[in-house]
Amino acid sequence: MSDFDSDAFTAEAWQRFQEALALRLSDVVLDDLLFVMPRDSDPNEPFALRFNPSPEGVRGTVACDARNRAQALQRLGWRQLDDGRFIVERPADQISDLVQLAVGTLQQIWSVADPGSVAYLGIGRRGHCSELPAADMGPDLMRDLIGSEIEGRTGGHFPSRTDGTIFLPTTHIASSIGVSHDDPRIDIFACLATDVTGTPHLECILAEVRRAWPSIELVVSDDDLYAAHLVDAEIFSHDRVYTGLITWFDFIDNGLPDLDRRLHPENPPVPYLSTGDTMICNGFDESIDDAWRAFGHDLGNRLADLAPGDSLLVEQAREFPEGPHGVLTFTVTGGRRVRCTVVATDLHPTWEFFDEQVTAMKAAGWRELRGGRLIYEVGRRRVDELARVAVDSLREIWEVVHPSFLADETSVPIEPRVEVGAAPKSGDHLQRMVIDVLEDIAKCPITVDEDGDVRLPTRSPSWLRVRSDEPVIEFFGTLIRTVQDPAAAAVFIATQSRRWLGIKLTLTDSTLMASTSMRVKVFHRKNLVTTLSHWLDFIDETGMEIVAEIAELDPVVAPTADAEATDDDRLPDPLQTLIVLDDDHTSLTARDVATICRFDQSAILRYIHTSQEQYLSWKSSADDADDAEEAAACRHEAEAWDATVDKLRGALRMVVLGDSDVGRKRDVAG
Numbered sequence: 153m154s155d156f157d158s159d160a161f162t163a164e165a166w167q168r169f170q171e172a173l174a175l176r177l178s179d180v181v182l183d184d185l186l187f188v189m190p191r192d193s194d195p196n197e198p199f200a201l202r203f204n205p206s207p208e209g210v211r212g213t214v215a216c217d218a219r220n221r222a223q224a225l226q227r228l229g230w231r232q233l234d235d236g237r238f239i240v241e242r243p244a245d246q247i248s249d250l251v252q253l254a255v256g257t258l259q260q261i262w263s264v265a266d267p268g269s270v271a272y273l274g275i276g277r278r279g280h281c282s283e284l285p286a287a288d289m290g291p292d293l294m295r296d297l298i299g300s301e302i303e304g305r306t307g308g309h310f311p312s313r314t315d316g317t318i319f320l321p322t323t324h325i326a327s328s329i330g331v332s333h334d335d336p337r338i339d340i341f342a343c344l345a346t347d348v349t350g351t352p353h354l355e356c357i358l359a360e361v362r363r364a365w366p367s368i369e370l371v372v373s374d375d376d377l378y379a380a381h382l383v384d385a386e387i388f389s390h391d392r393v394y395t396g397l398i399t400w401f402d403f404i405d406n407g408l409p410d411l412d413r414r415l416h417p418e419n420p421p422v423p424y425l426s427t428g429d430t431m432i433c434n435g436f437d438e439s440i441d442d443a444w445r446a447f448g449h450d451l452g453n454r455l456a457d458l459a460p461g462d463s464l465l466v467e468q469a470r471e472f473p474e475g476p477h478g479v480l481t482f483t484v485t486g487g488r489r490v491r492c493t494v495v496a497t498d499l500h501p502t503w504e505f506f507d508e509q510v511t512a513m514k515a516a517g518w519r520e521l522r523g524g525r526l527i528y529e530v531g532r533r534r535v536d537e538l539a540r541v542a543v544d545s546l547r548e549i550w551e552v553v554h555p556s557f558l559a560d561e562t563s564v565p566i567e568p569r570v571e572v573g574a575a576p577k578s579g580d581h582l583q584r585m586v587i588d589v590l591e592d593i594a595k596c597p598i599t600v601d602e603d604g605d606v607r608l609p610t611r612s613p614s615w616l617r618v619r620s621d622e623p624v625i626e627f628f629g630t631l632i633r634t635v636q637d638p639a640a641a642a643v644f645i646a647t648q649s650r651r652w653l654g655i656k657l658t659l660t661d662s663t664l665m666a667s668t669s670m671r672v673k674v675f676h677r678k679n680l681v682t683t684l685s686h687w688l689d690f691i692d693e694t695g696m697e698i699v700a701e702i703a704e705l706d707p708v709v710a711p712t713a714d715a716e717a718t719d720d721d722r723l724p725d726p727l728q729t730l731i732v733l734d735d736d737h738t739s740l741t742a743r744d745v746a747t748i749c750r751f752d753q754s755a756i757l758r759y760i761h762t763s764q765e766q767y768l769s770w771k772s773s774a775d776d777a778d779d780a781e782e783a784a785a786c787r788h789e790a791e792a793w794d795a796t797v798d799k800l801r802g803a804l805r806m807v808v809l810g811d812s813d814v815g816r817k818r819d820v821a822g
Contacts, residue, residue: 162266169267170251176307177203177247179276180210185398187215187308188254189321191271199262200308200321201254204401209243211405212250214257215321221261228260229253235409237323274307283389286336292316294388295331298338301390302329306397322404331385338393340400341380344408345415348377357414359441365407366448366543367399367536377415379403384453395456395533402537440554444543447555452539456532460484461686466542467559468550478550480542489529492542496524499549509549516541521775574675579620582672586618586625589677594760596801599808607754608684609761610691614666616684625680627687628667631695632702635662641702648701655690657698664702666695688761726750727759730796737795742802749803756804760797767793 176186180203188201200215218225219236230238230253242250258264286294299310299318310318310329317328320340327342348354349372358370358377369380381403383396454464464482481493494513500506510520518526518541530538546552576582583604590598590606600606605615614629635641641659649657658665668690670683723731726749733748734740740748749756767790774786 165267166255169270170255172273173254174247174251176273176276177210177250178244180205184277185306185394185401186273186276187271187306187321188258188273189271189308191269191309199258199264201257202321202401203250204398204405206241208241209245210241210247210250212240212242212254213323213405214238215323217324218261224261225257228256230257233409235324235412271309272303272307274303274305276305277391277394283387286386286388289388291331291333294338294385295329297388298329298331298393301393302397305390305394322401325404325408327400327404336384336386336388338383338385338396339380340383340396341378343376344379344411345377347375348372348415349375351415354415357411361407361411361414362445363441363448363543364410364540365403365536366445366540367452368403368407379408391532398533399536402534443555444547448536448539448543451542452536455482455490455535455538458482458484458490460488460689461682466546468546468552469557469559478546478552480545482538482542485529489531490535490538491527491529492538494518494526494545496526513545513549516544518545576623576672576675579618579623582623582625582675583618585675586616586680589680590616593681596804597808607757608688608691609757610688611758612691612695613754614687614691623672625670625672625683626667627669627683628665629691629695630663631657631666631699632664635659635664635702638662644702652690652694654686655694664698666691666698723762724755724759726755727762727796730759730799734796734799737792737799740799742799742806745799745803746807749800751807753804753807756800756807760800760804763793763797763800767797 173188176184180186184205186203188199188203190199198216202213202215203210204213205211214225214230214237218238222232222238225238226232230240232238240250240253258267258270264270284297289297295312295316295318299312302308302310302318308321310320312318313328317330320327320329322342325342325344327340330339330341331337332339351357354372358372362368362370367381369382371378371380381396381400383392385392451466458464462484466478466480466482468477468479477498479495479498483491483493485491496506496510499509510526513526514520516528518528520526528538528541546558552558574585576585583600587598587600587606598606603617604620605617608614608616608627608629610629612629612631614627617626617628618624619626632641638659641664645657645659645664649655654668656667658667668683668687670679672679730740730745730748734745746756749759770786770790770793774783774790
């Protein structure tokens with residue numbers, strides 16, 4: 153090969169690498185993690201770059217010792233922090249700048265001539281998350297799984313040390329990942345500082361840091377200071393590893409610099425003063441901080457396990473003291489984010505103090521909504537942050553001295569509250585009440601087929617049926633039309649179906665069905681809406697996971713004919729076509745829309761369901777927007793989706809009047 157051909161080949165390889173890196177960095181913006189490291193365990197020039205989400209968009213960090221290249225890194229555009237680390241931050245719309253900086257750093261700082269020497273960039277956090285019981289694995293197997301999961305998803309190369317721990321590049325300290333031999337637990341840890349026993353006010357400093365970072369354990373052993381983040385691994389999954397890594401790097405990026413300043417201040421501050429400038433740092437203060445730290449750690453674990461439809465209430469005990477009481481309600485939103493809500497009436501009744509409390513909460517990151525609510529919302533990976541904010545609010549806003557002054561917090565399902573109900577007199581009476589609610593939700597007539605069933609707007613075909621012989625509403629649907637290996641599917645049902653409480657899986661003539669039922673002694677709209685919502689979530693999300701799991705057992709699974717499950721969040725092609733061709737909402741007739749949707753009643757129902765979800769999402773975003781411009785943009789999108797719903801309803805009416813056949817159904821026994 154000539155030099156010219158070789159140069160062209162290398163240039164093309166770098167171009168492909170830049171495209172792959174840009175794609176992965178777009179994942180990082182959406183809550184992901186990426187390492188750029190050598191493929192070889194012992195390269196001539198070790199290097200490491202880490203990219204993770206930041207409030208500005210994406211943060212890049214030089215994750216290896218590069219102090220001898222400070223000037224060269226700064227010339228490229230890296231910024232050096234007080235602790236010696238080099239970082240760069242860019243908004244999401246400047247990903248290309250980060251790509252150019254990363255490639256320039258590899259080529260100019262570490263002399264990487266060919267991207268073939270760079271480790272695989274990983275597939276990212278997205279995708280199916282398998283869960284494995286720790287009881288089925290030993291520490292060695294779990295450690296191997298951790299290494300392969302990290303390399304396969306975050307990219308990079310993470311060799312094991314001779315002591316059985318996994319190397320984790322963390323710039324100026326040596327981090328490791330280990331597996332506990334005593335408990336099903338993953339430990340992420342590092343030595344932060346040596347010879348700290350002579351540091352003034354050390355226990356007070358550590359107490360303050362523990363309070364700010366309740367999920368991080370700080371321990372002094374043999375005069376050295378260690379930090380650890382302990383990840384429960386009783387059920388192992390890559391998502392738990394991911395959450396642990398992001399929590400750890402959040403501490404490294406934000407908590408460790410603060411700890412360093414406290415341990416090595418230019419002018420040592422006095423953490424606590426009393427009358428006569430006497431230090432107060434006794435066992436009582438430490439025990440209070442330890443109690444809050446333990447409470448925050450437990451709260452973070454509870455929030456990590458909080459399921460949609462459940463709530464967690466943390467409330468100040470009513471007997472202590474007089475005046476307003478803090479009540480924090482934790483729920484999971486429709487977007488699977490964890491939200492803490494505070495009602496403004498639980499703040500101080502005096503306007504002056506009320507304003508101070510609201511101002512302080514906003515400064516801490518709370519958002520004030522209309523209707524007198526303040527919320528703090530995070531993704532699953534940041535539940536420790538939410539726990540920390542909740543603890544700070546309890547201590548600083550409501551001045552709760554100790555967790556013992558809280559009422560016993562409990563996590564309970566949010567049950568629909570029956571305010572006004574009606575006892576069904578017959579099956580027909582119950583069916584009429586059900587249809588009234590469904591038509592009010594759908595804003596269009598509901599078709600009941602000759603079997604007395606109502607087709608539901610789900611990806612896989614599912615129906616609602618009111619029993620004629622007893623006051624029961626049934627939901628049933630087809631998950632897999634033809635199972636090629638019924639024996640394997642039967643074993644799956646027998647061993648795994650208990651994972652989905654209230655859902656019955658049955659195998660009838662090689663067809664996998666799911667069903668649930670709702671007994672109605674007294675009918676109320678909220679009961680039906682709640683059960684219907686749970687069923688739609690199960691069919692469209694959990695049902696697809698079940699199909700995927702059975703597909704692993706049976707690679708020839710034939711999915712349902714009109715299931716439109718995809719691996720991404722793209723809109724269905726007909727709906728996307730409708731949006732493009734009817735951007736002014738006046739260009740297409742009902743027949744045009746029906747033609748685009750191929751006169752498929754089931755598909756139109758799904759598109760209506762999707763459009764209604766989009767409308768509600770944008771409307772909620774408008775209500776929660778921080779400024780008028782953002783709110784106006786969200787309202788515009790909501791109105792556009794509302795108009796799309798009207799168009800689809802017109803098409804549905806035309807299709808239904810022309811052909812009421814709702815398709816093939818399968819009955820579910822018992």
